[in-house]
Amino acid sequence: MTTTLSRQATPFILTIFGATGDLTRRLILPAIYNLAVDGRLPEKFAIIGSALPEMTDEQFQAFLTEAIEKFCTVEFDRGFWTEKLAPSFHYSGGNFGDPELFKNLSERSEALEEKIGDSCLRLFYFAVAPNHFATLSDQIAAAGLHKSSSSDARVIIEKPFGYDLNSATELNRQLLKVWQENQLYRIDHYLGKETVQNLLVFRFANGIFEPIWNRNFIDHVQITVAETVGVEGREKYYDRSGAVRDMMQNHLLQLMAYVGMEVPNSFDADPVRDKKSELLEAIRDIPAARLGEFAVRGQYGEGYIGGQKVAGYRHEPDVNPDSSTETYVAIKLWVDNWRWSGVPFYLRTGKRLLKREAEIVIVFKHAPEVVFRTTPVDALSPNRLIFNIQPEQTIELDFLAKEPGPVMQIQKANMAFDYHNQFKASRGTGYERLLRDFMLGDLTLFSRSDLIEEAWRVVQPLLSGWESKAERIPIYEAGSSGPAEADELLSRDGREWFGIE
Ligand SMILES: NC(=O)c1ccc[n+]([C@@H]2O[C@H](COP(=O)([O-])OP(=O)(O)OC[C@H]3O[C@@H](n4cnc5c(N)ncnc54)[C@H](OP(=O)(O)O)[C@@H]3O)[C@@H](O)[C@H]2O)c1
Numbered sequence: 001m002t003t004t005l006s007r008q009a010t011p012f013i014l015t016i017f018g019a020t021g022d023l024t025r026r027l028i029l030p031a032i033y034n035l036a037v038d039g040r041l042p043e044k045f046a047i048i049g050s051a052l053p054e055m056t057d058e059q060f061q062a063f064l065t066e067a068i069e070k071f072c073t074v075e076f077d078r079g080f081w082t083e084k085l086a087p088s089f090h091y092s093g094g095n096f097g098d099p100e101l102f103k104n105l106s107e108r109s110e111a112l113e114e115k116i117g118d119s120c121l122r123l124f125y126f127a128v129a130p131n132h133f134a135t136l137s138d139q140i141a142a143a144g145l146h147k148s149s150s151s152d153a154r155v156i157i158e159k160p161f162g163y164d165l166n167s168a169t170e171l172n173r174q175l176l177k178v179w180q181e182n183q184l185y186r187i188d189h190y191l192g193k194e195t196v197q198n199l200l201v202f203r204f205a206n207g208i209f210e211p212i213w214n215r216n217f218i219d220h221v222q223i224t225v226a227e228t229v230g231v232e233g234r235e236k237y238y239d240r241s242g243a244v245r246d247m248m249q250n251h252l253l254q255l256m257a258y259v260g261m262e263v264p265n266s267f268d269a270d271p272v273r274d275k276k277s278e279l280l281e282a283i284r285d286i287p288a289a290r291l292g293e294f295a296v297r298g299q300y301g302e303g304y305i306g307g308q309k310v311a312g313y314r315h316e317p318d319v320n321p322d323s324s325t326e327t328y329v330a331i332k333l334w335v336d337n338w339r340w341s342g343v344p345f346y347l348r349t350g351k352r353l354l355k356r357e358a359e360i361v362i363v364f365k366h367a368p369e370v371v372f373r374t375t376p377v378d379a380l381s382p383n384r385l386i387f388n389i390q391p392e393q394t395i396e397l398d399f400l401a402k403e404p405g406p407v408m409q410i411q412k413a414n415m416a417f418d419y420h421n422q423f424k425a426s427r428g429t430g431y432e433r434l435l436r437d438f439m440l441g442d443l444t445l446f447s448r449s450d451l452i453e454e455a456w457r458v459v460q461p462l463l464s465g466w467e468s469k470a471e472r473i474p475i476y477e478a479g480s481s482g483p484a485e486a487d488e489l490l491s492r493d494g495r496e497w498f499g500i501e
Helices: 022-037 057-071 078-088 099-116 130-142 165-178 194-205 235-260 269-281 288-294 419-423 432-440 449-468 484-491
Strands: 012-017 045-050 089-091 121-126 153-157 184-186 218-226 295-305 308-310 328-333 345-350 357-364 384-390 394-402 410-418 475-478
Touching (some): 022 057, 099 130, 121 130, 165 449, 184 449, 194 235, 235 328, 235 345, 235 449, 269 449, 288 295, 328 449
Parallel strands (some): 012 121, 045 089, 121 153, 153 184, 218 345
Antiparallel strands (some): 384 394
16 A cells, blocks of 8 residues: 555646635645655646636736635745746646637646656646536537547546436446546545545454454444534535435545455556455445335524524525435445345534544444353443544544452543554545545545445435435534434344444
């Protein structure tokens, strides 16, 4: 997993579509800055920004200076930025629907290529709303921008990839008219997080865990991504999407794939992606007629977050006051394969919850209590392995220990590993590793078309079922742990959620 970091990236021209947008300013630009400061960009490269406004290169550089000052994740080195990095940024504005823009981009790319040299990659980043993905792809193809005789071309596609199973399949079809599968880098920034990547190292580099990573030892798995924030200015997008499309279909199912996948033959892209895809394929269809047994949705009402009163979802600006968009979803999934048969995976995510927390909890089977039958101990709680992904980056193992004293009493104890204390990791945006892999042509952390479509297949019964039902969506109080129905999803199975309660 470390090999890509020691390799040198090939010279490139990166065209960022959506260069004035929030994603570019807040995450992509600071990530490029961090890569540059760490010496992880090639000696020769150029970046062309493209968006609607007309601007000169200098105006674009001034625009980026403001952004990097605001969003830089490390101490900002003005001299380095002004002299070394900013001059590599260029700009070509226009409407994505206008072929003229792509003619200009072609001319600019060729001129820059002459300076950079022959073996120059053509890289593209679609940092735009999904309705532009196919247009951009077609326009690039029509202008011949994606292939010149001496260069390789690749494209990053942002999420969300599709709106449901049909639209994702159609988008894959449209993109694959222009690109080969191995030129498409469908991004999920969750996979750029160190703690997520560490899941595979934890499982496959430590001989003691893999033998117990199965139905014989594991009772169930919980995956939680809880947010305290509401829709934060994304109301128009969010009200059409909801928690299933925004979080469950991508981040949570990706995490589940990492937890549940079989051992790949190597950490190369296709062996890893094959195993992730097989795991998702093995997830049993949620039966439409029994949706309520497997899935719960909710929407936040008003309440308190950190002592501050906050409005309910329907009172957020730009949200339909009758909206039935879910801001919370919890599901129970079965994986029909040898390793996981009979082990439920419970996944939940929501906004305006009590705590911000992303974690995976592996709950092991109980030890038999028989040895303790003549002692005051009447119940043993299960061992749990907890991967905290954010805001904490820790791995903890819960176990039971004897309380000091003459009587046999048992207490929960805990072994903990803290990523930051151990490695003094520098603060990044999570996009550094993904951008670097993109430059190096490493597809491991990016989703293949089959993975995306399988993930949509898993959530499609929720989308179809809830869309067609007129019944009221449960409302949960902002600042709570979510709707009571989500607790019932587990209590029916004799289990309970851990984490945000
Ligand atoms: N923001 C995030 O934190 C985040 C996180 C993960 C994924 N994403 C994904 O990243 C993508 C971009 O999100 P964003 O938040 O950056 O969106 P945004 O702030 O709305 O930015 C959209 C960009 O596209 C440009 N644009 C829109 N229509 C155009 C057209 N017809 N022709 C030329 N340029 C056009 C805009 O230019 P002007 O505004 O200058 O006109 C702007 O630069 C989305 O797919 C989103 O889901 C975003």
